[in-house]
């Protein structure tokens with residue numbers, strides 16, 4: 534990402550995105566990185582966010598939770614069958630990225646804090 538261009542964090546997917554020419558006049562109002570994100574966080578997405586915060590509150594300080602654990606738990610709550618829980622992996626990750634953007638949590642892989650915008654695959658979530 535070029536350092537000289539302003540960037541902000543998408544309110545839906547929680548990834549950072551960089552200024553583009555098309556946003557020249559509207560940059561201050563831009564909230565979403567893409568057309569796909571324009572609908573805002575889905576209900577599943579918001580449920581993941583609530584679940585992450587609840588678990589972090591309930592568990593001993595310093596405990597981390599896995600993004601796929603969040604997806605599986607929501608799948609159970611939603612009555613998903615077989616491997617439908619996999620469809621909730623992305624909502625779980627988006628929820629965690631949004632919480633990183635708000636400064637509440639960090640995400641880690643193999644114990645290291647990683648960048649939510651570029652990290653691929655499952656990660657762990659803990660209080661910032």
Ligand SMILES: [Zn+2]
Pocket residue numbers: 543544545546547548565566567570
């Ligand atoms: Zn987005």
